Each structure stands twice: as structure tokens, then as C-alpha cells.
Amino acid sequence: MRIARRVIVNVKPPVPAVGHEQTQTATGTVTNTTWQDMNTLEYVSVAAGAELLLASLSVTPVNPTNVCYYAGSSCAFEYYIETSRFKMRLYVDGVQKAESGYMTNNYMRIITYHEVNRPTTTHNVELKAHNYYSGASRICQYTTAAGGGNREFPGGAISFFEAKAA
Amino acid sequence: MIIRVPFTGEILELDEQGQPLRGSPDNPVRIVDFQDLLPSELTHFSYRVISYDVLAGEAILDVTVEPRRVPTGKLLAVEGRSDLEPIPETREETPAEFDDRKRRTEEALVDLVERRKADLVALKSRPYIAQR
Numbered sequence: 001m002r003i004a005r006r007v008i009v010n011v012k013p014p015v016p017a018v019g020h021e022q023t024q025t026a027t028g029t030v031t032n033t034t035w036q037d038m039n040t041l042e043y044v045s046v047a048a049g050a051e052l053l054l055a056s057l058s059v060t061p062v063n064p065t066n067v068c069y070y071a072g073s074s075c076a077f078e079y080y081i082e083t084s085r086f087k088m089r090l091y092v093d094g095v096q097k098a099e100s101g102y103m104t105n106n107y108m109r110i111i112t113y114h115e116v117n118r119p120t121t122t123h124n125v126e127l128k129a130h131n132y133y134s135g136a137s138r139i140c141q142y143t144t145a146a147g148g149g150n151r152e153f154p155g156g157a158i159s160f161f162e163a164k165a166a
Numbered sequence: 167m168i169i170r171v172p173f174t175g176e177i178l179e180l181d182e183q184g185q186p187l188r189g190s191p192d193n194p195v196r197i198v199d200f201q202d203l204l205p206s207e208l209t210h211f212s213y214r215v216i217s218y219d220v221l222a223g224e225a226i227l228d229v230t231v232e233p234r235r236v237p238t239g240k241l242l243a244v245e246g247r248s249d250l251e252p253i254p255e256t257r258e259e260t261p262a263e264f265d266d267r268k269r270r271t272e273e274a275l276v277d278l279v280e281r282r283k284a285d286l287v288a289l290k291s292r293p294y295i296a297q298r
Contacts, residue, residue, distance in 0.1 A: 049199065050295035087212075089196070094178070094189030096196040098214040101232040113214060128296075132201050132209070 045136050051089065051128040052139065060122045069097070069113045069125055085133035091126040103129070167272050169279050172198050173218060173225040174290040186218050192296075197225055198289035203278055208271040210234040223290075229275065231268040233259050 046052045057069075069090060088100040090111045097113045111127070131137045174197075176190035189195035195218070201209040213227040236259055241252035259267070278286065 044297075046297055047295055049292065050297050052297045091189075091194055091196075093187065094175075094191055094194040095186045095218075096173075096175075096189075096194060096215060099197065099212055101210055101212045102234070111212075130199075132199065 045138050046086075046129065046131040047136050048131060048134055051130045054088070054127045054129055056127070057125040058122055059125060069111075085137040086129045086131055086139060089128045089130050091124075091128065093123050099130075102132075167229050167275065168216070168226060169229055169275055170219070170222075170224045170226050171200055171279060172223055172283075172287050172290050174198055174292070175294070177220065180220065184220055186220065193294045196294075197227065198286055199292065200278060200286055200289065202289065203282065203285050204271075204274050207267065208274045210267070211271060211275075229272075231264075231271050233264055234267075235259065236263065 044052060069092070086103045088103065088109055088111055089096055090098045090113055092113075092115075097115070098111045100109045100111050103109045129139060173195060175195035176193040177186045177188070177195055178190055179186075179188040181187040186195045197213070197215070210233075211229050211231045213229045216226040216228055218225050235256035238255045238257050240255040242255045243252050
């Protein structure tokens with residue numbers, strides 16, 4: 001069985017991954033979904049076991065031998081009942097690549113995923129929030145000025161890198 | 167830790183190495199929700215897919231147990247929002263607490279994969295629900 005070569009990076013774009021000379025080439029465009037401000041309390045309700053699209057990115061690798069997806073989200077969840085109901089999932093062309101830990105109020109979660117030998121066709125990368133709770137849970141963008149929180153990934157965002165082999 | 171678990175969804179195309187290249191938009195290739203079979207305290211982990219074993223219907227995952235915040239039992243008022251109910255106060259997990267939970271989580275995952283595989287496989291039949 002072929003085991004894909006992986007390099008787990010934990011950096012903020014456009015800082016290169018450790019051990020790799022990276023070229024930051026976001027050849028796609030990031031499309032964020034529309035989110036409600038937390039102060040309005042107009043949350044999006046997500047059914048038990050359902051997935052909500054946070055962000056998507058269409059990307060065409062120029063050098064497909066070494067690509068890295070960096071996705072993150074900073075959201076507020078079921079605010080005054082339960083904060084740990086959602087995990088993020090990263091999909092590439094409808095195939096799951098990774099899942100984060102639970103998301104929590106006020107904290108940013110990220111996923112990084114590195115893979116090799118993607119075809120030089122256009123790929124669809126998606127970041128989704130999965131509701132693991134047994135009932136419906138609510139979610140909204142964490143943008144309230146009063147509450148602070150991390151604004152790097154309001155709602156959800158994805159970056160794309162191509163890397164040269166170390 | 168590395169584990170093998172069933173995956174579900176519809177594969178539309180394989181690459182030259184036999185890996186799923188494209189999944190159905192309506193039924194993506196994804197890992198089963200095995201958190202449903204573990205106590206909630208033992209579900210604070212993330213994973214990355216190393217590869218898919220399409221013939222076996224399993225994915226090989228690299229699982230990482232993550233730190234969590236522990237409720238203190240106190241409730242905190244939401245600053246500037248007297249109309250909201252108080253939220254539970256939490257604190258950082260101590261290293262000893264983390265090590266203990268990490269050990270128990272990994273034991274539970276091994277138990278799940280090795281002895282309760284039928285439960286995991288049963289989750290493959292769960293329908294996909296997407297929301298916008």
C-alpha cells in the first residue's frame with residue numbers, strides 16, 4: 001500500500017513550513033460564507049450530525065508535487081449552553097483529508113494538510129463544521145468587538161501553498 | 167497514534183495509486199463519526215488521513231489527542247450582555263490530567279477499533295446531511 005508523504009505544518013501563512021522552501025502561490029480564490037454577527041444572536045442552526053460549509057477554495061496547482069492547505073475558523077457556538085459541539089473537516093474534491101478537535105468559543109481552530117502529487121486540474125477545497133452533538137446546535141461568526149477573539153479566520157478561510165521539496 | 171477505521175461515502179474517481187481522487191458532492195468520502203461510540207470526555211482529538219485502503223473500506227488515520235479546557239463549576243456573566251445566561255467558567259487542563267486523559271483516549275480508540283469494529287462499520291450507513 002502506498003502511504004502518502006505527509007508534512008504537518010503549524011504555521012501562519014505566508015510563513016514557510018519548517019523544513020520546506022515554500023512558494024506562496026494562492027492561485028485560487030477564497031470564498032467565505034456569509035455569517036451573522038454574534039451580537040445579533042442570529043445563529044445558524046445545524047442539525048445533529050450535519051455539516052455546515054464554512055469556506056471553500058477553488059485552486060489549480062501549478063506545481064502539484066507538494067501542496068499544503070491551511071484552513072481555519074474562528075466562530076462562536078451554542079453560546080450559553082455548550083461550546084464543544086463542532087469539529088472542522090477539510091475536504092479536497094469531496095474526499096475528507098483531516099478533522100480538527102472541538103471548536104470552542106473565542107478560540108481559533110486550524111487544520112493544515114499536506115499532500116503530494118495532486119493532478120494539475122482545478123480542485124475544490126472545503127472547510128466544514130460538523131455538529132457532533134446529538135441535537136441541533138447553533139453557530140455564528142465571532143466578530144463582536146466587545147468579546148475579542150481571534151479575527152484571523154472570521155467564519156472560515158482557506159489558504160493554499162505550493163512547496164518545493166526540502 | 168495510527169489507527170484504521172471504516173470510511174463511508176461515494177467514490178467517483180480513483181488516482182493511479184488507488185486513492186480516492188474525487189468523492190460525490192452529495193455523499194463525500196469521509197471517516198465515520200466514531201466519536202458517537204466514545205464517552206464525550208474521550209473525544210477531544212483531531213486526525214489526519216494518511217491514506218485510504220479502498221479495498222478494505224478503511225482509512226488510516228494519524229490521531230492526536232488535544233488539550234481541553236475543564237469546567238470549574240462556576241458560572242460567569244457575559245460581559246455587557248445582562249440578557250444572556252451565564253456561561254460555565256473553564257480552566258486549562260493540568261499536565262497530569264492531560265496525560266491521564268490521553269492514555270484513556272488512546273486505550274478507548276484501540277478498544278473501539280479492535281473489539282467493537284462492528285459498531286464502527288454500522289456507522290457507515292448513516293446518511294450524509296449537509297446544510298448551507
